[in-house]
Amino acid sequence: MLSLSKILFTALIVVVVWQGFKLFTRKSQVSGQEQPKQTGHDKKAKQQKQEAVAHDLEKCPKCGVYHAEGAAHRCDV
Numbered sequence: 001m002l003s004l005s006k007i008l009f010t011a012l013i014v015v016v017v018w019q020g021f022k023l024f025t026r027k028s029q030v031s032g033q034e035q036p037k038q039t040g041h042d043k044k045a046k047q048q049k050q051e052a053v054a055h056d057l058e059k060c061p062k063c064g065v066y067h068a069e070g071a072a073h074r075c076d077v
């Protein structure tokens, strides 16, 4: 049968492991977010990555359709 001290000890271990995991996860997220800002090389790489994801849109003067900048566009209207 579990004694109160064993229950408290188990709860303490769970809390310590949980807090430690949270701290480790937050630390890894912070280092992953702030390092690119500090070093120019990583910042440039991050910008290129963002540009690859978010395409700039150009509005076609003829049909008004927004299409990816530089991409081949053919007016259907």
Ligand SMILES: [Zn+2]
Pocket (backbone or CB within 6 Å): 060, 061, 062, 063, 064, 065, 073, 074, 075, 076
């Ligand atoms: Zn067009």
